[in-house]
Amino acid sequence: MNTAPNNQPDTERKVIFIVEDNETYSRSLKLFIQTHFPSVYKIEIFPIGEMCIMELDEDPSIIIIDYYLNSKHSEAINGLEIIKRIKLLKPKTNIIVLSSQENLEVISESIKQYDCTYIPKNQTAFNKIKLSITGILSSKNATSFEPLN
């Protein structure tokens, strides 16, 4: 029986992946999620998408992925290609795409085709991520989530 209050998201054994090649940003995001969702079972950081793909057996509920993943690792596969592979292997995974790319047309393909949530990397990004995670974890069977902008 689930005795958790209705407004508490279900975080039991939930795993969240962060795919981000900027170390300060990814560490900040991990600590932010740990602070606001202390019962999330595990949060893993991957500097490149290929490493995240190799760990998909852990069945992450949410993958937060930067759109540009080759700032520091020039051979790294870009975010869109990683999203395609994730959706092929684990179609129900909720994906949040982050980018400071202002050109929304570039990002829109991933939103439309792969049912992702796009969050611009700006001052409100972390709060939007928090809202998005709350929404996803609150709807256990959700396979998609409305974009926040």
Add this chain to the structure above:
Amino acid sequence: MQNNEPKNDPVQENSLGTSVCNLKDLIEMMNGKRHLIKEIMNSFLEEIPKELLSINEAISKIDFVGIKKASHSMRSTVSIMGISILDPILKEMEDLGTMATDPEKIKVLSQKLNIVCQQAIKEIEKEVLSYN
């Protein structure tokens, strides 16, 4: 000293007499937990010199792709410390890198970038000490 900069240059207006970092959002994000804030500040102090080095090397080689990538990445790093004065500078460097044009303008922007980053490092080092 020759001054070709517009009068409303934010770096000049700031004159670096006031803080370039604004930790309000970071403190809020971490619910004021000092050990977490300190951990992130230490990450910034570790990463920002490496990122500056990458950007400066790319500029010296006139490597536009490198300039674009390094500027793009640094925008994320500085946003965590609330260094909003750098966002338009890094955005312009990223755009010029994308267009592979105007290396002289990139150099001017990078001078401002380096000045502000050195100031930010000093501020965060001081802040970390106060968290001990």
